[in-house]
Structure formats: C-alpha cells, structure tokens
Amino acid sequence: MPDEIYLDNSATTRVDPGVVGVMEGIFLNEYGNPSSLHGKGVQVEKLIKEARRSIASILQVEPEGIIFTSGGTESNNLAIRGTAMVPRRRGHHIITSSIEHLSVLNTFRDLEEQGYPVTYIEPDKRGLINPEAVAQAITDETILVSIMHVNNEVGSIEPIDKIGEVVKEKRRDIIFHVDAVQGFGKLPIYPERGNIDLLSISAHKLHGPKGVGALFIRKGVKIKPVITGGGQELGFRSGTENVPGIVGFGEAARLAADGMEEHSQRLNSLKERLIERLSSSVPDAIVNGALGEESAPHILNLSFPGIRGEVLVHSLETRGIFVSTGSACSSRKASTSHVLTAMGLKEAISESSIRVSFSIFNTQEDVDLFVEALKDVLKELREIYRGY
Ligand SMILES: Cc1ncc(COP(=O)(O)O)c(C=O)c1O
Numbered sequence: 001m002p003d004e005i006y007l008d009n010s011a012t013t014r015v016d017p018g019v020v021g022v023m024e025g026i027f028l029n030e031y032g033n034p035s036s037l038h039g040k041g042v043q044v045e046k047l048i049k050e051a052r053r054s055i056a057s058i059l060q061v062e063p064e065g066i067i068f069t070s071g072g073t074e075s076n077n078l079a080i081r082g083t084a085m086v087p088r089r090r091g092h093h094i095i096t097s098s099i100e101h102l103s104v105l106n107t108f109r110d111l112e113e114q115g116y117p118v119t120y121i122e123p124d125k126r127g128l129i130n131p132e133a134v135a136q137a138i139t140d141e142t143i144l145v146s147i148m149h150v151n152n153e154v155g156s157i158e159p160i161d162k163i164g165e166v167v168k169e170k171r172r173d174i175i176f177h178v179d180a181v182q183g184f185g186k187l188p189i190y191p192e193r194g195n196i197d198l199l200s201i202s203a204h205k206l207h208g209p210k211g212v213g214a215l216f217i218r219k220g221v222k223i224k225p226v227i228t229g230g231g232q233e234l235g236f237r238s239g240t241e242n243v244p245g246i247v248g249f250g251e252a253a254r255l256a257a258d259g260m261e262e263h264s265q266r267l268n269s270l271k272e273r274l275i276e277r278l279s280s281s282v283p284d285a286i287v288n289g290a291l292g293e294e295s296a297p298h299i300l301n302l303s304f305p306g307i308r309g310e311v312l313v314h315s316l317e318t319r320g321i322f323v324s325t326g327s328a329c330s331s332r333k334a335s336t337s338h339v340l341t342a343m344g345l346k347e348a349i350s351e352s353s354i355r356v357s358f359s360i361f362n363t364q365e366d367v368d369l370f371v372e373a374l375k376d377v378l379k380e381l382r383e384i385y386r387g388y
Contacts, residue, residue, distance in 0.1 A: 051250025091141025
C-alpha cells in the first residue's frame with residue numbers, strides 16, 4: 001500500500017521532478033532581473049522567451065500573445081475586468097455561465113454590482129452549456145462572452161469551438177474569453193479554431209509550480225491592464241516577472257504537450273476502471289455530470305446518498321486517500337456546490353458529492369485501493385448512522 005493516494009489533482013498537482021530541477025537552476029544561478037540591461041538580465045529574458053514559445057506552440061498561437069500572470073485567477077480577472085474597462089461606444093452587457101470557477105463568477109458579480117448587465121447561462125443536467133443559449137443571450141449591447149473549457153467540479157467539456165462560432169456569427173467585435181485552466185495540457189484547445197480572443201491557463205494544474213499562469217491575448221484585442229507599473233509583459237501585467245515560475249511553467253507545459261495523447265488515454269483508462277469497479281463494489285454510487293467524449297479524462301464527480309461529502313473526504317483521509325468536495329477554493333465553506341445546484345441536482349445528491357481527479361502519477365493500483373477503502377468507509381459510516 002503506498003503511503004498516500006492523491007486523487008485531488010484538479011485542486012493542484014505534484015510538481016514534476018524535471019520541472020523542479022529546471023527551477024532550481026534558475027533560483028541558484030539565473031537570478032537576474034529580465035528588465036536589467038546587463039548580461040544577467042538578458043540571459044533571463046531569453047529563458048522567459050523560451051517559456052513563452054513553449055506555451056504558445058501548444059496553443060498554436062504567436063508567442064507575443066502570451067502574457068504571464070500569477071495564475072488562473074489573475075488571468076481571469078485581467079481578461080474580464082480588462083475587457084469591461086475598455087471605453088466603448090456600444091453597450092456593456094456581459095455573458096457567462098452559472099458553473100464557472102469563482103474567479104470568473106465573482107468577477108462578473110462584482111461588475112454586476114458596478115452596473116454592468118450580466119446574463120448567466122444555465123447548464124443542462126450534465127453540466128453542458130448549449131451554444132444556442134449563448135447565441136440567444138447576445139444583444140446589440142453585448143461586449144464579452146466568457147465560458148470555461150473544462151468544468152473543475154464535474155469535468156464536463158464545453159463545446160467551445162461551437163460557442164466561439166455562434167458568438168462571432170452574431171458580431172465579430174464581441175470578445176470571447178475561455179477559462180482553460182482545467183483542460184490546458186490535457187486536451188487540445190486552439191484559440192484559432194475556437195475564435196477565442198482571450199484564454200486563461202495556470203501552471204499548477206499540470207505539474208508546474210503554484211502562483212504562475214498566463215493569459216493569451218489575440219493580436220489587436222484591446223484590454224486594459226488591471227495591474228499598472230513598470231510596463232512588463234507588454235504593459236498588460238506590470239511587476240518583476242516570476243522567472244523561476246515562468247520557466248517552470250514552460251517546462252511543465254512542454255512535458256504535458258509531449259505526452260498529451262498518451263497521458264489522456266491513461267487518465268481515461270483510470271477513470272473507466274473506477275466507474276467499472278464502483279458499479280460492482282459500490283452500486284449506489286451516482287456519477288454526476290457528463291460522461292464519455294463530453295467529459296475530461298481526469299475528473300469524476302460522485303455522490304453517495306446519505307453520507308455528506310466532507311465526512312467522506314475526512315474518513316478517506318484517515319486511510320491516506322485524498323479527494324475533495326467540489327472545488328478546492330470553495331470546499332472549506334459549508335455551502336453546497338453552485339455547479340451541482342445549477343445542474344439541477346437535488347440537495348441530498350449535491351451534499352453527498354465528492355470529486356476524484358487523477359494525474360499521470362496515479363496508477364491502476366491507486367484506483368483499486370481507493371474503491372476498497374471507499375467500500376469500507378461507507379460501510380462503517382452507514383453503521384454509525386444506523387446506530388442513531
Ligand atoms: C477552472 C478554473 N479556473 C481558474 C482557477 C484558478 O486558478 P489559480 O489557482 O491558478 O488561481 C482554477 C483553480 O482551481 C480552476 O479550476
């Protein structure tokens with residue numbers, strides 16, 4: 001039995017040892033400031049350029065379109081606030097979905113409080129957004145549509161290419177932003193194909209360091225910086241660059257892209273194994289959200305009616321198994337998941353849900369041990385509850 005089985009990879013991932021190695025070299029040797037005129041600065045600037053190139057090539061975009069930030073949350077804020085703040089002659093209506101990550105949702109809520117009219121598109125039962133619903137929400141006043149790629153709680157893959165198409169069919173000047181934090185490096189996503197103007201990504205979801213991310217900004221798209229200062233990152237994001245983080249991100253992205261198809265198949269086979277084992281060992285388990293081609297290979301949301309999700313999380317932890325309830329940022333709060341609620345799940349199902357998320361470091365043995373532990377834990381908990 002391994003010391004621990006980590007199945008919370010949508011919250012964050014273990015940093016790849018290869019990435020740590022590259023970053024160590026930067027901390028110890030390449031400590032120059034990329035803005036410095038001397039050789040130490042120039043050398044570091046070159047390393048940042050390489051990381052920019054590595055990330056741009058995965059998205060098949062020009063490197064100049066990649067702006068480094070402190071993570072997915074900042075990228076989403078820069079994309080949404082940055083678009084909203086551009087003075088326009090035409091309206092200020094903005095559209096998103098009700099199942100976005102809180103870094104998008106709370107930014108929209110904040111803008112709504114400031115007077116921006118907002119439409120929140122509801123998903124279907126599987127956590128999927130209908131492109132037709134987006135098309136219908138667009139008015140002459142719409143300036144921005146922001147829809148996520150992979151939902152972080154249930155793993156549904158949104159039809160981004162189709163949504164991009166309908167947005168641009170309505171009007172080419174509507175900005176289309178995609179929060180691609182959960183899918184980047186695991187599933188292909190191309191701004192060109194999806195008519196995407198702005199796209200957010202984050203390093204720590206793909207075995208890179210925490211506290212670094214990027215925003216792709218299509219050439220010609222106008223956004224206002226949220227952080228002003230010395231004008232780094234083409235003026236879109238001032239502040240001395242997090243060089244070790246950026247270089248680590250570039251390396252993590254390169255490693256992810258090199259094995260993307262193989263990794264994706266491996267993750268999918270772990271997910272399928274888990275579903276299969278559950279159906280024979282824990283038949284009352286309910287799978288929430290889309291399955292098959294409409295769902296990401298690394299995320300599975302499950303409910304066990306009668307047992308609260310957080311109780312299950314803590315009981316599994318006593319056996320060295322780490323999973324989560326909903327998303328990491330909101331799971332410490334005692335509220336039901338806004339995603340499962342928007343999908344129309346009954347409170348009893350939503351309250352009893354946990355999220356299992358895999359990474360390439362997980363094995364079939366992890367899945368089997370998880371199912372065995374789950375079976376035992378559920379039996380124990382049900383016996384305790386029966387005693388009351
Ligand atoms: C879909 C999604 N968007 C944004 C974020 C925020 O990214 P970061 O943790 O890098 O700020 C997360 C992280 O959980 C996420 O899952």
